[in-house]
Amino acid sequence: MRKEREALPLESILMTDRLKEMKLYKxxxxxxxxxxxxxxxxxxxxxxxxxxxTGVYEVLPECLCxxxxxxxxxxxxxxxxxxxxxxxxxxxxxxxxxxxxLLPWLDNYTFPEEVKYADVSYAKRMYSRFVRDLWxxxxxxxxxxxxxxxESTRVLMxxxxxxxxxxxxxxxxxxxxxxxxxxxxxxxxxxxxxELIMEYGGRDTLVKPIITPRxxxxxxxxxxxxxxxxxxxxxxxxxxxxxENLNEIAWVRELEPESKNYGDAYNRYGLFxxxxxxxAHCIWTEGEELELMRKNxxxxxxxxxxxxxxxxxxAPIRTFMxxxxxxxxxxxISGGHDLSIFKVMVYAVEVSKxxxxxxxxxxFLSLSEAFWLATKSGGSFFGKVGSFEEGYDFDALVIDDxxxxxxxxxxxxxxxxxxxxxxxRQIERRYCRGIEIEEPEIAES
Amino acid sequence: MRKEREALPLESILMTDRLKEMKLYKxxxxxxxxxxxxxxxxxxxxxxxxxxxTGVYEVLPECLCxxxxxxxxxxxxxxxxxxxxxxxxxxxxxxxxxxxxLLPWLDNYTFPEEVKYADVSYAKRMYSRFVRDLWxxxxxxxxxxxxxxxESTRVLMxxxxxxxxxxxxxxxxxxxxxxxxxxxxxxxxxxxxxELIMEYGGRDTLVKPIITPRxxxxxxxxxxxxxxxxxxxxxxxxxxxxxENLNEIAWVRELEPESKNYGDAYNRYGLFxxxxxxxAHCIWTEGEELELMRKNxxxxxxxxxxxxxxxxxxAPIRTFMxxxxxxxxxxxISGGHDLSIFKVMVYAVEVSKxxxxxxxxxxFLSLSEAFWLATKSGGSFFGKVGSFEEGYDFDALVIDDxxxxxxxxxxxxxxxxxxxxxxxRQIERRYCRGIEIEEPEIAES
Numbered sequence: 078m079r080k081e082r083e084a085l086p087l088e089s090i091l092m093t094d095r096l097k098e099m100k101l102y103k104x105x106x107x108x109x110x111x112x113x114x115x116x117x118x119x120x121x122x123x124x125x126x127x128x129x130x131t132g133v134y135e136v137l138p139e140c141l142c143x144x145x146x147x148x149x150x151x152x153x154x155x156x157x158x159x160x161x162x163x164x165x166x167x168x169x170x171x172x173x174x175x176x177x178x179l180l181p182w183l184d185n186y187t188f189p190e191e192v193k194y195a196d197v198s199y200a201k202r203m204y205s206r207f208v209r210d211l212w213x214x215x216x217x218x219x220x221x222x223x224x225x226x227x228e229s230t231r232v233l234m235x236x237x238x239x240x241x242x243x244x245x246x247x248x249x250x251x252x253x254x255x256x257x258x259x260x261x262x263x264x265x266x267x268x269x270x271x272e273l274i275m276e277y278g279g280r281d282t283l284v285k286p287i288i289t290p291r292x293x294x295x296x297x298x299x300x301x302x303x304x305x306x307x308x309x310x311x312x313x314x315x316x317x318x319x320x321e322n323l324n325e326i327a328w329v330r331e332l333e334p335e336s337k338n339y340g341d342a343y344n345r346y347g348l349f350x351x352x353x354x355x356x357a358h359c360i361w362t363e364g365e366e367l368e369l370m371r372k373n374x375x376x377x378x379x380x381x382x383x384x385x386x387x388x389x390x391x392a393p394i395r396t397f398m399x400x401x402x403x404x405x406x407x408x409x410i411s412g413g414h415d416l417s418i419f420k421v422m423v424y425a426v427e428v429s430k431x432x433x434x435x436x437x438x439x440x441f442l443s444l445s446e447a448f449w450l451a452t453k454s455g456g457s458f459f460g461k462v463g464s465f466e467e468g469y470d471f472d473a474l475v476i477d478d479x480x481x482x483x484x485x486x487x488x489x490x491x492x493x494x495x496x497x498x499x500x501x502r503q504i505e506r507r508y509c510r511g512i513e514i515e516e517p518e519i520a521e522s
Numbered sequence: 523m524r525k526e527r528e529a530l531p532l533e534s535i536l537m538t539d540r541l542k543e544m545k546l547y548k549x550x551x552x553x554x555x556x557x558x559x560x561x562x563x564x565x566x567x568x569x570x571x572x573x574x575x576t577g578v579y580e581v582l583p584e585c586l587c588x589x590x591x592x593x594x595x596x597x598x599x600x601x602x603x604x605x606x607x608x609x610x611x612x613x614x615x616x617x618x619x620x621x622x623x624l625l626p627w628l629d630n631y632t633f634p635e636e637v638k639y640a641d642v643s644y645a646k647r648m649y650s651r652f653v654r655d656l657w658x659x660x661x662x663x664x665x666x667x668x669x670x671x672x673e674s675t676r677v678l679m680x681x682x683x684x685x686x687x688x689x690x691x692x693x694x695x696x697x698x699x700x701x702x703x704x705x706x707x708x709x710x711x712x713x714x715x716x717e718l719i720m721e722y723g724g725r726d727t728l729v730k731p732i733i734t735p736r737x738x739x740x741x742x743x744x745x746x747x748x749x750x751x752x753x754x755x756x757x758x759x760x761x762x763x764x765x766e767n768l769n770e771i772a773w774v775r776e777l778e779p780e781s782k783n784y785g786d787a788y789n790r791y792g793l794f795x796x797x798x799x800x801x802a803h804c805i806w807t808e809g810e811e812l813e814l815m816r817k818n819x820x821x822x823x824x825x826x827x828x829x830x831x832x833x834x835x836x837a838p839i840r841t842f843m844x845x846x847x848x849x850x851x852x853x854x855i856s857g858g859h860d861l862s863i864f865k866v867m868v869y870a871v872e873v874s875k876x877x878x879x880x881x882x883x884x885x886f887l888s889l890s891e892a893f894w895l896a897t898k899s900g901g902s903f904f905g906k907v908g909s910f911e912e913g914y915d916f917d918a919l920v921i922d923d924x925x926x927x928x929x930x931x932x933x934x935x936x937x938x939x940x941x942x943x944x945x946x947r948q949i950e951r952r953y954c955r956g957i958e959i960e961e962p963e964i965a966e967s
Contacts, residue, residue, distance in 0.1 A: 500945060
C-alpha cells in the first residue's frame with residue numbers, strides 16, 4: 078500500500094493535469110496480494126488512471142485531493158473474477174445432462190449442441206446470453222472455448238468486444254473422434270485460425286485469439302503439430318484439456334504411445350508452455366507430468382464443479398500450490414453448472430477439504446487462497462489483472478451486501494458471506510480495465 | 523393418477539357441496555412417487571380439499587368442473603422442500619467460520635453463538651430471519667435444533683406457527699463438554715421440555731416438539747436416559763447427530779465403552795427409533811450400526827454441504843438406499859452454507875458421484891432420486907408430506923422459470939435447470955398443507 082508523500086512544486090503542476098484523468102474509488106477495499114491473507118482497507122481509496130491502478134490509500138494523499146472521487150460508501154470493492162476455462166457453446170446445456178461421464182457426455186450432449194453453431198444466428202442468440210451471464214456473475218475476463226466454426230467464433234469475439242470485457246477466445250480445432258460436421262482438416266483449421274488472428278491479433282485489444290486444440294483424442298498428430306506451429310508463429314497462447322478422466326488418460330496412452338504422459342504429448346507438439354498455456358482439470362496429474370507443468374509454467378484451470386458433475390474426481394490443488402504451479406479457477410460450463418467463480422471458489426475449498434479429510438498431513442485451502450486463485454493467480458494469464466496493486470488493470474466489482482450484512486460482521490466475514498451466500502443481486506457495478514461495464518444486450522433472433 | 527369416473531346422482535349432490543371447498547391447481551406438475559423416475563403431467567390439475575391432495579388429473583374430470591381453478595399457466599408445480607436437519611441458532615454464522623473441523627468448530631463458533639440465545643430479543647431477531655429465509659428457499663417443513671433455552675425455543679416455535687409452516691422444533695439438551703451457560707441438569711431439561719410439550723404437543727398443529735439430545739459427547743448417561751424417557755412417555759420423535767467425524771466417533775467410544783457402536787449408545791437409551799428418529803450425517807455408519815438403523819427405521823439426515831465444509835467426509839448414500847434406510851436431506855446450517863434444499867440436492871448427487879468415481883460397481887444418484895429424498899422420503903417424517911399422491915398434504919411450490927426457459931427445454935430439463943441454476947427468484951408461490959404462505963415478517967429489535 079502506498080503511503081502519502083509530500084508533493085514537490087513541479088510534481089504539483091504535472092499532477093494537476095493528471096488529476097483531471099484520475100479517478101478515486103472509495104469503499105471497503107479487499108484483495109489478495111499473496112495467497113495467505115487478504116489486504117483489507119476500510120474506507121480506503123483506489124486511484125485509477127488510464128484504466129490502471131495507481132495506488133491504494135488508507136488516507137487520501139493531499140496531492141490527490143483534486144481528483145474525482147466515486148464514493149461507494151459502506152460497500153465492498155473487490156477485484157473482478159477471472160474464468161480460465163469455460164465452454165461458451167455449452168451455455169444452453171447448463172444444468173442439464175448430468176447423467177454421464179466425460180467421454181459419453183461429449184458424444185451425447187456436447188458435440189450435438191456444438192454442431193448447432195454452424196448457424197451464426199443461433200450462435201448470436203446463445204453467445205449473447207452467455208456473455209450477459211458472465212457479466213452478471215462479475216466475471217470480466219475469460220479464457221473461452223468456442224466451436225470449430227470460424228464465423229460463430231467471430232460472433233463471440235465481437236460480443237466480448239462490444240461488451241468491453243476481456244477474453245481469450247479459441248476457435249476449437251479437432252479432426253478425429255467427433256461428428257463429421259465438427260471435423261476439419263488441419264489445413265482448414267490453420268486457414269480459419271489465421272483469419273481470426275489477422276483480425277484480432279493486435280496487442281492492445283481486450284479480446285484476443287488463443288490456439289485451442291480440443292484435447293489429444295480429438296486431434297491427430299497433424300492437427301496438434303499445426304496448432305503448435307500457429308502458437309509459435311504468432312506468439313499466441315494455448316488452451317486445452319489434461320488428465321481429466323481415467324478413461325480419457327488410458328485412451329491418450331493408446332493414441333500417443335511415444336509420449337511419456339498426457340502432458341508430454343502436448344509438449345512434443347509445442348503446446349505445453351512454449352507459449353502461455355492453460356490446461357483444464359489436471360485431476361490425475363502427478364510425477365513427471367506435474368514436473369513438466371511446473372518447469373514450463375503451464376497454468377492449471379481448476380474446475381471443481383465440473384469435476385464432480387462429470388464424476389471425474391477431485392484435483393489435488395494443495396499439492397499443485399505446494400509445487401509452485403500456476404493455477405486459476407474455471408467454471409467449465411456445462412460440465413460445471415454455475416458460471417459464478419464465487420461459487421467455484423466454494424467448491425475449490427470444499428474439494429481441498431475432502432483431500433484433507435483423507436490425509437491430515439496436508440491442509441485445505443483457506444478463503445484467501447481460493448480468492449487469490451480466482452483473482453490475481455488466474456488473472457495473471459490476462460496480464461496485470463486480478464489485484465489492486467499499482468500498475469494492475471482496474472478490474473473491479475462493487476458489492477452491495479447490505480441484505481447479508483444485517484449484524485456486526487467484519488469486512489472479511491462480509492466478503493466470505495457474499496462468496497458463500499450471495500449471488501449477482503449483490504454485484505452492483507462492474508469495471509474492466511477502468512471502464513464501467515453496462516449489461517450486455519441479448520440478441521433475440 | 524386418478525382417472526375420471528362417472529358421477530352418480532347422489533354423489534353429484536354431495537359433490538356440489540364438496541366443490542365449494544375444493545380447489546384445483548393447474549400447471550406443469552412434477553413430483554416423485556418412487557425414486558427412479560419423475561411423475562410429469564403437462565398442464566395437469568391437482569385437486570386439493572382440506573389441505574390435502576384429492577387427486578392429480580391429466581384431464582379435468584367432468585364431476586369437478588364446478589371447482590375453483592387456480593391456473594399457473596406454463597409454470598412448474600412441485601412439492602415443497604423438507605429440511606430434516608437444520609440448526610436455527612447458527613443462522614448468524616451462515617457462510618463464515620469455515621476454517622475448522624467439527625469439534626473445535628463447535629467450541630470456537632457454534633457454542634459462543636448459541637450462548638446469545640439466552641436473550642429472547644436476540645432470538646426473535648435472528649429466528650425471524652431464519653424462518654423468512656426457509657420460506658424464501660421453498661422449505662415448508664423443517665426438523666430444527668434450537669438451543670438449550672426454553673424461552674428462545676418457544677420464540678422459534680411461535681414464528682413457525684405464525685408463518686403457517688411445519689416444523690419439529692427441538693430444545694437442545696446438553697450437560698457436558700459445553701460452556702457453563704449452555705449446561706443444564708437433566709432435571710431442568712425434563713422440566714423445560716415438558717413445559718413446551720404441554721404447550722405444543724397437540725396432535726393437529728403443524729409445529730411440534732422433538733426430543734433433541736445434542737449428541738453423545740454433550741450428554742451424560744443421565745441426560746440421555748431422561749431424553750429417552752421423555753420421548754417414550756409423550757410419544758415424541760427424536761433428533762440427534764451420528765457418526766459425523768472420526769474424532770467424534772473415537773470420543774464416543776471412550777465416553778460409552780459399553781456400547782457396540784455410536785448408534786448403539788443412543789439405542790441403549792431409547793433414542794434410536796423407539797419413536798420416529800432422525801440422525802444427522804451418518805458418514806461413517808456401516809455394519810452393525812447401519813443394520814440397527816435399518817431395523818429400527820431411523821432416518822438418515824444427509825447433509826452433504828455441511829459434511830464437505832467441516833471436512834467430515836462423504837456419506838455413502840447409495841449404500842444407504844440399497845440397504846433400505848430412510849433418508850432425507852438437511853441443510854445443516856451453519857455447517858452447511860446454503861438453506862436451499864435444491865442446492866443440497868445438487869451436492870447429494872455430486873457426493874454420490876465421488877463415491878462412484880472410486881467404485882464404478884456402484885451408481886450415483888439420479889436427479890429423481892435426489893428429488894425424492896428431498897420431498898417424499900424426507901417429507902415422510904412430517905406425515906403424508908412430499909408428494910402429490912392422494913391424501914398427501916398439499917405442500918407445493920409454484921416455479922416461474924421463464925428466465926431459465928428461453929429455449930425448447932423439456933419439463934424435466936426445466937426442473938433440472940431450476941434445481942442447478944435457479945434460486946428463490948423463481949419461487950413464486952409457496953403452499954403448506956393447502957394454505958398459501960406469505961412472506962414471514964422479520965423482527966427488527
